[in-house]
Amino acid sequence: MTTNKRQNDASISDGIAPKRIRGGGGVDAMNFVGDEMIDEDFIEMIEEQNPEDFIPDDVEDFDDGDSVIAASRSKWLRPPLESRLTNENDLNVQWLDIDMVAGPPLKRNPNRKKSVVAGNTNGQQVPIIRVYGVNEQGHSITMFIHGFTPYAYFALPQQFPAKAFTEKVKKDIRRLLDGRLRNAQRSNHGKLNEYVLAVQYVGDHRSIMGYETSHTQFLKVHLAMPTLVPTLKRIVEGGIDLGIPGFTGEIPLAAFECNVPFVLRYMIDMDITGAGWLTLPQETYKVRSKNEKQTHCQIEVDITYDDVVARKSEGEWNKIAPIRILSVDIECQGRKGHFPEAEKDPVIQIANTVTVYGEKEPTIQNVFTLKGCLPIVGAQVISSDKEEDMLMKWRAFLECSDPDIITGYNVQNFDIPYLLDRATALAKGSSQSKTKLANFSLWGRVKNSRAKMRDTMFQSSAYGRRSNVETTIDGRVIFDMLPYMQRNHKLSSYTLNSVCSEFLGQQKEDVHHSIISDLQNGSDEDRHRLAVYCLKDALLPQRLMDKLSCLVNYIEMARVTGVPVSFLISRGQQIKVFSMILRKCQDEKLLVPTLAKQGSAGGDVGYEGATVLDPIKKYYTDPIATLDFASLYPSIMQAWNLCYSTLVSPTDVNRVNPDKYKKSENGHCFVHSNVKKGILPTILEELLTARKRAKRDMKLAPTEFERAVQNGRQLALKVSANSVYGFTGAIVGHLPCLPIASSVTSYGRYLLEKTKEFVEDKYTIANGYEHNAQVIYGDTDSVMVKFGTSDLKEAFRLAEEAASKASKIFPSPILLEFEKVYYPYLLMNKKRYAGLMWTQEDKYDKMDTKGLETVRRDNCALVRDIIQTSLNKILIDRNVRGAIDYVKSQISNLLQNKMDISQLVITKSLNKGAEYALGLPGGKKDDYKVKQAHVELAARMRKRDAGSAPQMGDRVPYVIITGAKGAANFEKAEDPVYVLENNLPIDCKWYLTNQLSKPLTRIFEPIIENVDKNLLQGDHTRKIFIPTPSARKGSLMMFAVKATTCIGCKAPVDASKGFLCKHCVPKEAEIYLSKLAVMREAELRYNDLWATAQKIHGTVHSDIMCTGDGCACQFYRRKKVQTDIKLAQQVLDKFGR
Amino acid sequence: MFEARLANGKTLKDIIESIKDLVNDANLDCSEEGISIQCMDSSHVSLVSISLAANAFDHYRCDRPLSLGLNSANMAKIFKMMGKDDSVVLKAEDEPDNLTMMFENDKTDTIADFELKLMDIDNEQLGIPDTPYKCTIQMPAGEFQRIIRDLQVLGDACTISCTKEGIRFTVSGSIGTGNILIRAHDAEKEENSVKIEMEEPVELSFALRYLNFFTKATPLSAQVVLCMSPEVPIVVDYPIEDTGFVKFYLAPKIDEGDEEE
Incomplete structure (x- = not known):
C-alpha cells in the first residue's frame, strides 16, 4: 500500500498528471479519502452525522494557521446555501465549463422513475461528463452526467442490402471491431472489458455532400470511450469484412462525424448550447452529500444524460447568472x-x-x-x-x-x-x-x-x-x-x-x-x-x-453557435460553423463526412475572390452616395440556395432534371430551394432572422445589462453568419467546399457589375435626370455613385430610390441598401479613401477613412497625426491651402528637430524567427533571412542590458537615427530612450522620404499637381538642426571639444574674450532675451507635462515612474524637455560670466 | 561681404567631393584667416576638419565672420558643371540666403555663375585639440586608398599597427584574414616614399567603412599623414600644399562594444 501511494504522489508532483480521462477524478477522490474503497453504508453514516453542513469548507485539509485568512474566509465565500438541498425542486443552472472523466458507472439511476442506468453496466469505467455552472442564486454547481457514450458513423456501400443486416451480422461486426480495437490498444493499461458497445444499421440518413449522394446507408458504432473513436476510424477506413455475401473481404468504409469532440457531441445531441441554461427537473437527479463530493462546488448532483433539459436562450433564459x-x-x-x-x-x-x-x-x-x-x-x-x-x-x-x-x-x-x-x-x-x-x-x-x-x-x-x-x-x-x-x-x-x-x-x-x-x-x-x-x-x-461586454459577447456567441465558451477562447472560427452545421444536420437527418485533413496545399486551389471596380481617383466635392449590399455573402447563399446538400456534382448533372437546378456564375450547379432547401441557407436564414429579432429586442431592452446582452447577441449572429462563407472556403478546414465558396464570390462580382450597369443606365440625362450618374468605385459589397448633384438632400433622395429600385431586380433576400453619403470624398486608390460621412442630411457623422496610415501600426505617430490633420483640413474645413501650409510647417519642424520623439517612434513586434538574431535557443537561421530593424535593435539592446531589452513577442519601439551613407535601416534603428539619453541625431530626412512622402503624395495627388515639388521640397526644408551627441565610452565625442561660437551668429569666437562676436555685442540684450524665452518655454513645457503626468497617475507627492511609450503622460516628452532645459540653462549661464 | 577667388577651382571641388558621402549638411565658416569646415559626419562617428587659409586664394575678402550652411550634395551638383581648369569665385552677403559661385575660364573666356540656396544649420562647432602623437606615418595617398579598399573585401574592421618594422594593416573576417605590411623607405620621387616617426609602437583598430570614406580625399594630396596614439582617435590628414588640409578623425574600436558600427 505504501509503495503504491508514493507512486501516486510522484505522478502528481511531476506536474504531468495522468490524462484526465484515464486517471479519473473519481478514483483520485477515493484515494484522497482513504486508501480503501468506501462502501455506501459508510458514506450514509457520515451523512447522518452532520446533515446541515453544506458549505464547501475545506479548512481541515488546508492548514494555513493564519488568522487573517481564517477571518476573511467568510467574506470570500459564495452566498451560503439556505437550506439543505434535496431534489424536490427543479434546479436551473447556467453552465460555463464542461469536461469529461472516466469513472465508475452509477449503481442506480437517480431518477426513480427509470430503473435502468443508461449505457454500459458491466462494471468497467465509463465516460462521465462534468458540467460546471452557477444557479440563479450564485451557488456553484457541478453536474455529473452519466450514461452518454461516443459513437461514429461509417457509410455502407451503395448496393448494400439493408435486409441482410441481421442481428447475427451486427454481432459479427461488433465482435470483429471489438477485437481489432483490443489489438490496437498498445499497453495493458486501461484495457477494457468491452470496446464496442453496440452496432446499428442506419438507413434514414444521408450524407450532406451533394444533392445526389451515394452515401445513404450507415453503420453506427457505439464505443466505450471517446479516445477509441480515432482508432476505430482508422480501422474501418482501412477496410473491414462485413460478413455478407458480396461484401466480404476488406471493404474500406468512409467515416462520418468522427471528428466531433465528445463533449460537443453530447451538447449537440441534447441540444445544449454553450453557456446556456440547463434545468434538472425535480426528482431526476441526486444531490451528493458532503462526503460524496468530489469538487469544491457548493452543490454536486448526479443525473443521467437524457434527463437534462436544455433551455433555449430566449425570453427568460436569456439572463446571465451571477457569475x-x-x-x-x-x-x-x-x-x-x-x-x-x-x-x-x-x-x-x-x-x-x-x-x-x-x-x-x-x-x-x-x-x-x-x-x-x-x-x-x-x-x-x-x-x-x-x-x-x-x-x-x-x-x-x-x-x-x-x-x-x-x-x-x-x-x-x-x-x-x-x-x-x-x-x-x-x-x-x-x-x-x-x-x-x-x-x-x-x-x-x-x-x-x-x-x-x-x-x-x-x-x-x-x-x-x-x-x-x-x-x-x-x-x-x-x-x-x-x-x-x-x-x-x-x-x-x-x-x-x-x-x-x-x-x-x-x-x-x-x-x-x-x-x-x-x-x-x-x-x-x-x-x-x-x-x-x-x-x-x-x-x-x-x-x-x-x-x-466581452463576457456577454462570448456567452452570446457560445449560445448562438452552440460551442462551450472555452472553445471560443482556445479555438478558431471553424468549430463554430461546424457546430451549427452539425446541429442543423441532426434535424435534417444528414451526416457530415470526416474528411482527411488536406495539408496546407493552398497554393493552386485558390479561387477568384471579390471584385473591385476600378476607382476614378479624384477629390470629389459633390456628394457621393454609397449603396451597400446587406450581408452580401450570406444573402447570396440564401438567394441561390448554395449548400453542400444542394450541390449537383458534374457527374450527376446529366441525370438531374435541368428545371431543378441553376448553374452559378462560374459553372457550379445547385438545386432550387423548392426542390431541396440547403442546410447553409437554412442556418443563415435563422441567424439573420434571429439577428433582426435581437436588434429589435435591443431597442426595447429595459436595462443596460439587457441591452448589452442583446447587442452581444446580434453581433455574435452577424459574425457567425459571415463566417459560414469562410468555412466553405477554408481548404484546411473541417469541411471545405470550393464550389460553394467560389460560386459565392462569383455571384458577388455579378451583383456588383449589375448594380453599376443599372445605376448608370437609369440615371441619365436621357432618362430625364439632371445629370448622368457615374459609379466611381466599388468594392466587394458596395458601390459609390456620383449622381452629379451638388445638393446633399437630392443625393439622399436619389440614392434611396436607386437602392430600392435596384434591389427589385435581384432575387430575395438580396438587398441593396443606401447607407451613407460621402461629402466631400477623397478617392486615392483601391481600398484607400477618405470622406466625410453623412447618414442624415443635417449633420455629418464622422470622418471615415480606409486603408490610410491613420490606422496602420508600422508607421510613426507623426505620419498618423499629419495625415489626420491634413484630412481634417481638407474634408471638414475644406481648406486645401491650409492643409498644405500645415504639412509644410510640420516638415520644417521635423527637420529642425522640434518634433517630439514619441511622434517618431515606430513599433514592431518580435515575432517568431527572431530567436536566431537574439541568440535564443531554438533559433534557426532559416527562419531569419532578412535582417529587420527592430530585431537587430533588440539584439543590440540585449547586449547592453538583457533585462530591459525587449522579449520575444514584445513590441519594440525604435527611431531611425542618422548613419553613414549606405548604412542599412537595421543599423540605423535605435531605442528611443537611448537616443534621448545620448542626444543622438534623428534621421529627419529618412522620416521625410520613407515615412511621410508616400502617404502625403497619395493624399495630395488628387488635389494638387506635382506634390513632390510643391510640398516636400522648398524653403521650408532648408532650416535644420544637428544635435551634438553626448560623450560615451568609445565614441569620438570623448575627445572632441566644443568650439566656442558666438551665441548670436554662430561665428567662432575666442573663448577667453566672451561669448559674443564683436558684431553681436551691441545686440547682447536682445540675444539674452531671446535665449531667456527659450528657457522659459522649456520650463513651461516641463511644468505642463509634469502636471499632466501627475494628474494621470493621481499622485502629487511621489515620483512618476511611468516609462510607457503608449501612456498619455508622455514619457519621451518629459525626458526630452529635461535635456532641453539643461541646454538652455547652459546657454544662459554664459551670459553671467 | 565675403568674396574669395581660387585660381585652381578643382581643389575646392575635390574638397566637397571628399566629404559629400560623409557629411550631408555643414557650415562653411569664413573668417579673415580663411575658410574652414568642422563637423561630425552624419552618423556622428567621425569628425571632419577642413581648412583653407586666406593666402591659398588669389583674392580673399571677409568683412565679418560668416557661417554658410551648405548641403554638400547640392554643392557637388553645381561643381559638376565646373570645367577642369576653371577658377572659382565664392561670394556671399553679410547675412546671406544664397552663395554665389562663379566658374571662370580664361582660355575660353566663359563665366558661369550659379546661386546655391543656403541652409540654416543649427549645430555646435566641434574640434579635436592638437596633441603630440606617438606615431606619425607619411605614405602615398593612393597606396593607402588601395589598401583600405582591398581590405574591405575581407572584413569590417582593420587593425593598424605601427612598429619599427613598418606599418601593418590587419583584417579578419568570415572568409579569411589579410595582412599588409609596408616598410619605411625613401623613393626616388618624394611623394612615393613612406616615412615613419615613432616614439613607441601603437596598435589600434578601426571601422573600414569610415577609413574608406576618408580616402575620397585622395585627389587632394599625393601623400597622406596618419597620426596615432594609444586610445585616442586616429588622424587621417590630407595636406593641401602649404595652405590647407582635410583632416579626418576616427575613434578606435574598443573591444566590448560594436555599437559604433
Whole structure:
C-alpha cells in the first residue's frame, strides 16, 4: 500500500498528471479519502452525522494557521446555501465549463422513475461528463452526467442490402471491431472489458455532400470511450469484412462525424448550447452529500444524460447568472538586467479583484504582499514574510472565492504559468517548502485536481499564429483579456496601458520591471505604492471586460453557435460553423463526412475572390452616395440556395432534371430551394432572422445589462453568419467546399457589375435626370455613385430610390441598401479613401477613412497625426491651402528637430524567427533571412542590458537615427530612450522620404499637381538642426571639444574674450532675451507635462515612474524637455560670466 | 561681404567631393584667416576638419565672420558643371540666403555663375585639440586608398599597427584574414616614399567603412599623414600644399562594444 501511494504522489508532483480521462477524478477522490474503497453504508453514516453542513469548507485539509485568512474566509465565500438541498425542486443552472472523466458507472439511476442506468453496466469505467455552472442564486454547481457514450458513423456501400443486416451480422461486426480495437490498444493499461458497445444499421440518413449522394446507408458504432473513436476510424477506413455475401473481404468504409469532440457531441445531441441554461427537473437527479463530493462546488448532483433539459436562450433564459469573475495580477522581483524568471525571481505581490456579474463594484479586492505594506483604501492587504506562505494564502483565497472565470491581462502566458512554475521552483529549494507548497497547484474545482500547463501553438487565418501556454484548471474558464483584445481590436499597441486609455479613458502607471525591485526592497510605503499599482492592474482588465461586454459577447456567441465558451477562447472560427452545421444536420437527418485533413496545399486551389471596380481617383466635392449590399455573402447563399446538400456534382448533372437546378456564375450547379432547401441557407436564414429579432429586442431592452446582452447577441449572429462563407472556403478546414465558396464570390462580382450597369443606365440625362450618374468605385459589397448633384438632400433622395429600385431586380433576400453619403470624398486608390460621412442630411457623422496610415501600426505617430490633420483640413474645413501650409510647417519642424520623439517612434513586434538574431535557443537561421530593424535593435539592446531589452513577442519601439551613407535601416534603428539619453541625431530626412512622402503624395495627388515639388521640397526644408551627441565610452565625442561660437551668429569666437562676436555685442540684450524665452518655454513645457503626468497617475507627492511609450503622460516628452532645459540653462549661464 | 577667388577651382571641388558621402549638411565658416569646415559626419562617428587659409586664394575678402550652411550634395551638383581648369569665385552677403559661385575660364573666356540656396544649420562647432602623437606615418595617398579598399573585401574592421618594422594593416573576417605590411623607405620621387616617426609602437583598430570614406580625399594630396596614439582617435590628414588640409578623425574600436558600427 505504501509503495503504491508514493507512486501516486510522484505522478502528481511531476506536474504531468495522468490524462484526465484515464486517471479519473473519481478514483483520485477515493484515494484522497482513504486508501480503501468506501462502501455506501459508510458514506450514509457520515451523512447522518452532520446533515446541515453544506458549505464547501475545506479548512481541515488546508492548514494555513493564519488568522487573517481564517477571518476573511467568510467574506470570500459564495452566498451560503439556505437550506439543505434535496431534489424536490427543479434546479436551473447556467453552465460555463464542461469536461469529461472516466469513472465508475452509477449503481442506480437517480431518477426513480427509470430503473435502468443508461449505457454500459458491466462494471468497467465509463465516460462521465462534468458540467460546471452557477444557479440563479450564485451557488456553484457541478453536474455529473452519466450514461452518454461516443459513437461514429461509417457509410455502407451503395448496393448494400439493408435486409441482410441481421442481428447475427451486427454481432459479427461488433465482435470483429471489438477485437481489432483490443489489438490496437498498445499497453495493458486501461484495457477494457468491452470496446464496442453496440452496432446499428442506419438507413434514414444521408450524407450532406451533394444533392445526389451515394452515401445513404450507415453503420453506427457505439464505443466505450471517446479516445477509441480515432482508432476505430482508422480501422474501418482501412477496410473491414462485413460478413455478407458480396461484401466480404476488406471493404474500406468512409467515416462520418468522427471528428466531433465528445463533449460537443453530447451538447449537440441534447441540444445544449454553450453557456446556456440547463434545468434538472425535480426528482431526476441526486444531490451528493458532503462526503460524496468530489469538487469544491457548493452543490454536486448526479443525473443521467437524457434527463437534462436544455433551455433555449430566449425570453427568460436569456439572463446571465451571477457569475464570479476573478481578475489577477502578479508582480515579480526581477534581478537587474533580467526579465523575471520563475526559477530565480520571487513573486512579491498578487492582487485580486472578484466581481459578480451584474454588480457594478467588485465584491472582493485584495492584495497579497511579501513583507509589510501600508493599508490600502478599499482593499484588503494580506502580508506574509515568506513567499511560500503568501502563495499558499493566495491558493486558499482562490479556493474560497471559487471563481467561475479567471481573467487578467496576459494571465494565460505570464501570471498563471509564473505562479505555478514559481511554486515548483521553490519546492525544489527545501523539503520544508516542498511540504508547504505540495498543494499549491490545486486550483481546480475538482478536489485534488492540479492546474496543468502545456505549450500550444494556435494558428488561425483570422487571428494569426501565436504560441501559448494553455493551463487547464478543472471547472474554471481562463479568459485572458490580452488575446481577446488582439483578436477583436486593431490597435497600435496592446499594452494594458494603451488599451485602457483607448477604451476606458483611464491610465495606469507603466512601471518598468527593473524599478519594481527597488520598491520591494524599500519601505512599507514603497510596497504600498507597488500594491496600489498592482491592484490597478488587476482591476483594469475587469473594467475593460465590463466596458466592452466581452463576457456577454462570448456567452452570446457560445449560445448562438452552440460551442462551450472555452472553445471560443482556445479555438478558431471553424468549430463554430461546424457546430451549427452539425446541429442543423441532426434535424435534417444528414451526416457530415470526416474528411482527411488536406495539408496546407493552398497554393493552386485558390479561387477568384471579390471584385473591385476600378476607382476614378479624384477629390470629389459633390456628394457621393454609397449603396451597400446587406450581408452580401450570406444573402447570396440564401438567394441561390448554395449548400453542400444542394450541390449537383458534374457527374450527376446529366441525370438531374435541368428545371431543378441553376448553374452559378462560374459553372457550379445547385438545386432550387423548392426542390431541396440547403442546410447553409437554412442556418443563415435563422441567424439573420434571429439577428433582426435581437436588434429589435435591443431597442426595447429595459436595462443596460439587457441591452448589452442583446447587442452581444446580434453581433455574435452577424459574425457567425459571415463566417459560414469562410468555412466553405477554408481548404484546411473541417469541411471545405470550393464550389460553394467560389460560386459565392462569383455571384458577388455579378451583383456588383449589375448594380453599376443599372445605376448608370437609369440615371441619365436621357432618362430625364439632371445629370448622368457615374459609379466611381466599388468594392466587394458596395458601390459609390456620383449622381452629379451638388445638393446633399437630392443625393439622399436619389440614392434611396436607386437602392430600392435596384434591389427589385435581384432575387430575395438580396438587398441593396443606401447607407451613407460621402461629402466631400477623397478617392486615392483601391481600398484607400477618405470622406466625410453623412447618414442624415443635417449633420455629418464622422470622418471615415480606409486603408490610410491613420490606422496602420508600422508607421510613426507623426505620419498618423499629419495625415489626420491634413484630412481634417481638407474634408471638414475644406481648406486645401491650409492643409498644405500645415504639412509644410510640420516638415520644417521635423527637420529642425522640434518634433517630439514619441511622434517618431515606430513599433514592431518580435515575432517568431527572431530567436536566431537574439541568440535564443531554438533559433534557426532559416527562419531569419532578412535582417529587420527592430530585431537587430533588440539584439543590440540585449547586449547592453538583457533585462530591459525587449522579449520575444514584445513590441519594440525604435527611431531611425542618422548613419553613414549606405548604412542599412537595421543599423540605423535605435531605442528611443537611448537616443534621448545620448542626444543622438534623428534621421529627419529618412522620416521625410520613407515615412511621410508616400502617404502625403497619395493624399495630395488628387488635389494638387506635382506634390513632390510643391510640398516636400522648398524653403521650408532648408532650416535644420544637428544635435551634438553626448560623450560615451568609445565614441569620438570623448575627445572632441566644443568650439566656442558666438551665441548670436554662430561665428567662432575666442573663448577667453566672451561669448559674443564683436558684431553681436551691441545686440547682447536682445540675444539674452531671446535665449531667456527659450528657457522659459522649456520650463513651461516641463511644468505642463509634469502636471499632466501627475494628474494621470493621481499622485502629487511621489515620483512618476511611468516609462510607457503608449501612456498619455508622455514619457519621451518629459525626458526630452529635461535635456532641453539643461541646454538652455547652459546657454544662459554664459551670459553671467 | 565675403568674396574669395581660387585660381585652381578643382581643389575646392575635390574638397566637397571628399566629404559629400560623409557629411550631408555643414557650415562653411569664413573668417579673415580663411575658410574652414568642422563637423561630425552624419552618423556622428567621425569628425571632419577642413581648412583653407586666406593666402591659398588669389583674392580673399571677409568683412565679418560668416557661417554658410551648405548641403554638400547640392554643392557637388553645381561643381559638376565646373570645367577642369576653371577658377572659382565664392561670394556671399553679410547675412546671406544664397552663395554665389562663379566658374571662370580664361582660355575660353566663359563665366558661369550659379546661386546655391543656403541652409540654416543649427549645430555646435566641434574640434579635436592638437596633441603630440606617438606615431606619425607619411605614405602615398593612393597606396593607402588601395589598401583600405582591398581590405574591405575581407572584413569590417582593420587593425593598424605601427612598429619599427613598418606599418601593418590587419583584417579578419568570415572568409579569411589579410595582412599588409609596408616598410619605411625613401623613393626616388618624394611623394612615393613612406616615412615613419615613432616614439613607441601603437596598435589600434578601426571601422573600414569610415577609413574608406576618408580616402575620397585622395585627389587632394599625393601623400597622406596618419597620426596615432594609444586610445585616442586616429588622424587621417590630407595636406593641401602649404595652405590647407582635410583632416579626418576616427575613434578606435574598443573591444566590448560594436555599437559604433
